[in-house]
Amino acid sequence: MAYSESAYGQLIEEIFKRFPSVQKADFGTAYKPGLERMEAFHAALGYPARSFRAIHVAGTNGKGSVSSMLSSALDAVGLKTGLYTSPHLLDFRERARIIGEDLIPKEYVFGFLTRWKPYFIEQELSFFEITTGLAFRWFADSGVDVAVIETGLGGRLDSTNILMPELTVITTIALDHCALLGDTLAQIASEKAGIIKPGVPALVGESQEETAPVFIDRAWMRSPLTFADQVRPSLWHRRGEVLRKMDLQADVQEKNLRTVLAAVDILKEMTGFKGLADSQTVLDALARTARRTGFRGRWEKLSDVPPVLCDIGHNPQALSLNFSQLEKYVEEGRYSSLIIVYGVMADKDFDAILPLMPQDATYIFTAPDTPRALPASEILRRFTAAGRNRAFTAGSVRQAVQMAIQLSQNLSEQVNRSASASKPVPPLIFIGGSAFVVAEALPLFR
Numbered sequence: 249m250a251y252s253e254s255a256y257g258q259l260i261e262e263i264f265k266r267f268p269s270v271q272k273a274d275f276g277t278a279y280k281p282g283l284e285r286m287e288a289f290h291a292a293l294g295y296p297a298r299s300f301r302a303i304h305v306a307g308t309n310g311k312g313s314v315s316s317m318l319s320s321a322l323d324a325v326g327l328k329t330g331l332y333t334s335p336h337l338l339d340f341r342e343r344a345r346i347i348g349e350d351l352i353p354k355e356y357v358f359g360f361l362t363r364w365k366p367y368f369i370e371q372e373l374s375f376f377e378i379t380t381g382l383a384f385r386w387f388a389d390s391g392v393d394v395a396v397i398e399t400g401l402g403g404r405l406d407s408t409n410i411l412m413p414e415l416t417v418i419t420t421i422a423l424d425h426c427a428l429l430g431d432t433l434a435q436i437a438s439e440k441a442g443i444i445k446p447g448v449p450a451l452v453g454e455s456q457e458e459t460a461p462v463f464i465d466r467a468w469m470r471s472p473l474t475f476a477d478q479v480r481p482s483l484w485h486r487r488g489e490v491l492r493k494m495d496l497q498a499d500v501q502e503k504n505l506r507t508v509l510a511a512v513d514i515l516k517e518m519t520g521f522k523g524l525a526d527s528q529t530v531l532d533a534l535a536r537t538a539r540r541t542g543f544r545g546r547w548e549k550l551s552d553v554p555p556v557l558c559d560i561g562h563n564p565q566a567l568s569l570n571f572s573q574l575e576k577y578v579e580e581g582r583y584s585s586l587i588i589v590y591g592v593m594a595d596k597d598f599d600a601i602l603p604l605m606p607q608d609a610t611y612i613f614t615a616p617d618t619p620r621a622l623p624a625s626e627i628l629r630r631f632t633a634a635g636r637n638r639a640f641t642a643g644s645v646r647q648a649v650q651m652a653i654q655l656s657q658n659l660s661e662q663v664n665r666s667a668s669a670s671k672p673v674p675p676l677i678f679i680g681g682s683a684f685v686v687a688e689a690l691p692l693f694r
Contacts, residue, residue, distance in 0.1 A: 251358045259361055260340075267368060267375045281405035285371055289381050290410050292367065296388030300330065301520065302411045303396045303511070306403040306440045307419025307453065309566045310504045313496060314419050314453075316543040317508040317534050319396040323347035324533035324540070325523030330387040330395035332408070334376070337545050337560075337687040344383035347541055352386050360385065376400045380407045393520070402429050404442020414518060416443045416471075417511055418463070419453045419504070422565035423597065433458040441466040449514050451476060453507040474510060481509035483527055493535040498547035498559065500569045508534065545686045550693040554656040555583065555676045558690070560683040562593065564600040567681070574678055575606050583676035587655055589648045591615050591685040594622040602634055610655065611639040614648035616684035645688035652677045 249255055290297065305315045312333050319331040329347045336342040341351040360382050368378055380400075387395050397413070399406040421437045429436045437459035444450045444466050452463050455475040467473035487505055494501060516524035524530055537543060547570075550556040561570050577583050586609035592598055605611070613628050615621040624641040631639050642648035659675045679689045 249362060251355050253354075256354050256358045259358060259365075263361055263365070263368075263378070264375075267373065267378055281402070283405065283407070283410055285373055286377050286380065286407040286410050288371065289367070289373065289377060290384065293381055293385050294388075296384040297411055299388040300392045301394045302413040303394065303415045303417065303515075304399070304408065304411050304413040304443050305396060305417045305419070306399040306406075306443050307417075308422040308436065308440075308563065309561070310419035310453065310500065310507070311398050311417075312543070313501060313504045313537075313546060314417060314507055314511075315396045315398045316541045317496075317504065317537045318417075318511060319347050320533045320537045320540045321508070321512060321524065321530045322394055322396070322521075324529050325526055327393040327521075327523065328391065330383070330390070330392040331541060332380070332383045332387075332395060333398045334379075334400050335683050335687075337683065337690055340379065342542070342544075343379050344386055345542060346387070346390055346392060352382075356386060356389075357382065374407070377407045399440075399443065402436075402439040402442070404439050406443075409443055412445060413443075413448060414521075415511060415514055416445065416448055416450045417453075417507065418443070418450070419507060420565065421454070421456060421459045422563055423600075434462050437462040438466075444471050446470040449474070451507065451511050451514060453477065453503065474514065476507040476510040479510055479513075481506060481513050483509050483512070483531065486527075486531060490531050490535050495536055495538040496543070496546055497549075498569070499573050500566075501547075505534065544690065545683065550679070550690070551677075553674075554653060554660070555674055556679065556693065557676065558679040558686045560686045561680060562596060562682050564597060564604060567601055568604045570678075570680060571604050571606050574609075574676070577676060578608075581673060584673040585659065585675040586610070587612070587652045587659075587675055587677045589614060589642075589645070589652050589677065589679040589685070589689070590627070590681040591624070591645065591648075592622050592627065592681045593618075593620045593684070595620065596622075596682075598622065598627070598630060602631065602636075605636075607636075609638070612642055612648045612651050612655075613639060614642045614645050614685065616645055616682060616688050618684050621682070621684065645685055646692060649677075649679065649689055649692050652679075 305311045319329045323329040331345050334343050344352050397408050399408050418440050429439045449472045450467050451474050453476045512524050515521040545560045547559045559570050561567050588609045589612050591614045613624040615624045628641050642651050656675050
């Protein structure tokens with residue numbers, strides 16, 4: 249079949265329907281743990297991951313930011329760098345990119361999917377296995393020097409774990425996807441630690457009391473292990489200048505930056521990564537990570553008038569940091585109040601999230617278009633049952649955003665009419681709770 253825009257669209261629709269992603273189906277349907285299928289697929293593809301060096305990144309929170317920062321730095325020092333992350337927000341081609349270039353060409357995707365579709369069907373591959381194979385083959389065909397590869401879920405049984413990387417990085421560990429990974433931090437850490445390979449340096453972002461022994465045990469006598477929060481990276485004294493300029497603005501990025509700088513120290517001692525010793529180039533690249541890599545949905549400003557921020561953080565640990573930063577903005581007088589557009593997946597621990605939600609905010613609950621979403625009416629029911637009020641529901645993310653903008657305008661007009669308001673301060677709209685909520689909101693602000 250010859251490539252055309254219509255043929256491409258039809259093929260993508262067919263692939264998405266036959267091989268659903270976790271963005272469009274529940275984990276029981278879309279998630280297929282284990283390495284056997286991916287190992288066989290990788291062999292059929294000609295072992296593309298053996299043609300480039302890799303850095304493998306796992307963790308509950310921060311792995312997307314860390315992966316993007318590392319890839320920005322590697323590209324800046326002259327290495328052709330691939331980046332594989334998930335989930336995508338607007339176009340599934342966002343998952344595989346080469347820094348400084350456009351998304352993977354549609355013609356390449358069309359040719360790959362057409363060539364391998366019979367194999368996908370025969371071997372019953374998952375959507376994630378398909379996109380992982382596509383990314384690895386494209387990186388090899390494009391001649392990347394190095395690729396930063398983020399795990400999808402967990403690590404031990406993740407499709408990306410067929411790699412033999414130069415460095416493994418594990419960011420923070422929190423309770424998430426407990427039905428699949430375990431219901432304690434130690435159990436989840438054990439799954440993430442599964443990416444640690446014999447003889448390959450391992451870097452862990454935090455030495456948490458419950459998880460550190462897991463990583464030490466996994467690495468014992470096999471892999472050099474470093475905890476980023478127990479060392480002082482060589483560029484740590486210059487973190488202030490990076491954080492002041494950084495286009496990833498969430499407070500949590502300081503923790504991620506420390507992990508990245510510790511990774512840079514490890515890598516620059518290896519053959520092929522000597523360019524990372526160029527401190528100024530590295531720091532400038534880290535400060536411009538979002539612009540250089542196309543990284544979106546992480547404390548991203550979508551609008552100045554009215555002020556709108558979004559973030560894909562979705563578990564209690566990530567949302568605790570997000571909500572705390574939002575409350576600080578109001579306390580500092582940067583914004584008069586908070587309007588929060590919020591949706592959550594049904595498998596998340598909403599009972600643990602609810603107490604973290606700012607008391608004085610106005611909420612608009614919604615549900616993105618996925619069967620995994622908790623209905624907005626159920627969020628409202630549990631919210632009001634906890635004695636909370638000042639909340640509405642909207643039938644879609646689009647309607648919720650429109651409602652938030654109208655409410656923001658009404659509140660701003662009230663402030664402007666107030667005789668005591670010498671310098672009116674607008675309310676802030678925050679959109680979050682799920683990557684799927686953010687994904688549906690982004691196109692509304694183009």
